Amino acid sequence: MSITAPPNNPELERAVLSAVIRLNGRNLDSLLSILKSPDYFYSPVHQALWQTMMAMHRDQIPIDLVTLNDRLIKNGRSDACGGPVYLAGLLEDPQPVSHAESWARDLQGYARRRAMAAMGQQLIENAYSNDTDPSTFAAKAQEIVDSVLEDRIEVSAQKPSEIIHDYVSYLEGLEARGGDGIKTHLYKLNSITGGFLPGEIVILAGRPSNGKTALALNFSLYSIVKEVPVGIFSLEMMRYLLVNRFLASTHGINSMRFRDGKFSEKDWSNIYDFAQYFEGLDSSLRIWDRPSLSASELRSQCRRWKREFGLRLAVVDYIQLVRPDSKGGSREREVAEISRIMKETATECGITLLVLAQLNREVESRKNKIPLLSDLRESGAIEQDADQVIFIRPWNPKTIDDLVTVTLDVAKSRNSNTGSLETVYRRRRLQFLNDKEQDWNWLDFFPAEEGE
Secondary structure, eight states, X not given: OOOXXXXXXXXXXXXXXXXXXXXXXXXXXXXXXXOOSGGGOOSHHHHHHHHHHHHHHHTTOOOSHHHHHHHHHHTTOTGGGTHHHHHHHHTTOOSOGGGHHHHHHHHHHHHHHHHHHHHHHHHHHHHTOTTSOHHHHHHHHHHHHHHHHHTOOOOOOOOHHHHHHHHHHHHHHHHHXXXXXXXXXXXXXXXXXXXXXXXXEEEEEEOTTSSHHHHHHHHHHHHHHTTOOEEEEESSSOHHHHHHHHHHHHHOOOTTHHHHOOOOHHHHHHHHHHHHHHHTTTTTEEEEOOSOOBHHHHHHHHHHHHHHHOOOEEEEEOGGGSBOSSOOSOHHHHHHHHHHHHHXXXXXXXXXXXXXXXXXXXXXXXXXXXXXXXXXXXXXXXXXXXXXXXXXXXXXXXXXXXXXXXXXXXXXXXXXXXXXXXXXXXXXXXXXXXXXXXXOOSTTOSOOOTTO
């Protein structure tokens, strides 16, 4: 069967337009929640009419044959839309206007199918092109699919009067929820930052072997306990190594046992206990452990996780291992592209991106060892796009001590304070603690933060 035109239904489009005119636009509020853009109509004439109706509704002008035709004339679109004769013909539709919302949902379905058809055609064309990178196009295809599924379209700017009531309701809910920030188990850090907010990029930077991954996983574990869905992009280590770190942190198993395999009977009891717990995290955790990840693939995966299980915190370990979508130019320019896409992802998905980064070696030679924002490797765009930057102040990883006092510096925070705090790193268990007296165990997984 040959297809001569994309999926569309002109009679249905006419029926919706007719219903609006016959009700003088009184049903537009409900219809605009479904047909938010002229693109939901296939006919260019109907697109122009819907766009004009949207503008008149926004300007609080009643919609009838006279006012609609007058607006079309002023915009120079009357002839293109068939003039008064075509508008008068719309009133002859015999269908009851009470069905308008049902018709609008049907038109929405036609628009989605047109978008899918266009996407399929684009997939076919790119599949035969040697100039298209498969992974980049796959990520772009996923973006198109997500857009179709979520009905994401451009919306017009809102007036203050249209915003304020929702804003007050938002603040009332914010008070009831105790804030929207994702808190950590380090209560001193929470007192400085107030937590990690949706739409934020939080950079966690340090030198190699100074505990970046361990601290990020501690944050992840605490978030999961607090019912915050987490996704982890582990670009440096395989999934088993990552799960080893979860096990060490939650059940106190010496991390050296994952090297020598000398597990005690108590260790095995803890391992089986952890396995039962970890198996139940399907609704709270996702792990990506492939060594190659492009910026667009990261965005696509975050969208998918947001849709699948309500992702709120995504951890990227680490930014210097993320590939740009297009190579060429300086590495700083490539990192700038990656950073930009990450910021767009955090804002669009309403999630926090906790992004690990390396510090330059120069910070170790500095007398006070206090990192600066310029110490971020390939730093320019990362420093600019980040909402918060937290440094792990360099310490000597060759020390034999199990408990190491580690300083965290909040060097940048757009919406809260900056400052420093001391933590205690229990290296064998890969745990960052509030103080030396604190202990984690499985029965009392995390102590409550001070001040809660």
